[in-house]
Amino acid sequence: MQPHESSVHYSKWDDSSRDEVSMAAVSSTEEASCGRRVAQKLCSGKLGIAMKVLGGVALFWVTFILGYVTGYYVHKCK
Template sequence: MQPQDSGVQYSRWKDGSRDEVNVVAVANSGEASRCERVCRKLCTGKLGITMKVLGGVALFWVVFILGYVTGYYVHKCK
């Protein structure tokens, strides 16, 4: 159903009782672009966990500051 060079292969047995899906990782270090290599480095392993935690903390503070400023102007005494 899928071409052989794609990363996902699907096959259905004739009796219909079983489906099988295979995901094949197609990754050659020579074919990976610079962006893919940087993303893979920053999004996996201990560095990836650290980046996600720092991103979450930064997002928390941005939302907190926006809420504080918005609340200040909404509830400001006239």
């Protein structure tokens, strides 16, 4: 495993009193491009919308089931 390198870019805006500093971690090109391609594929377009909808539905059902089970044991008659 290679150590991650970081780069710092500093630019001062001429027309404003604000300064801009950005830092970016640089890893190997193959890892970054592969991860970026997967994220781009899963988070954009029709597939991205479908993934977000399925994630929301799954989160709803997990929350619903946890609430149901918790409510059952909290309000269980003795």
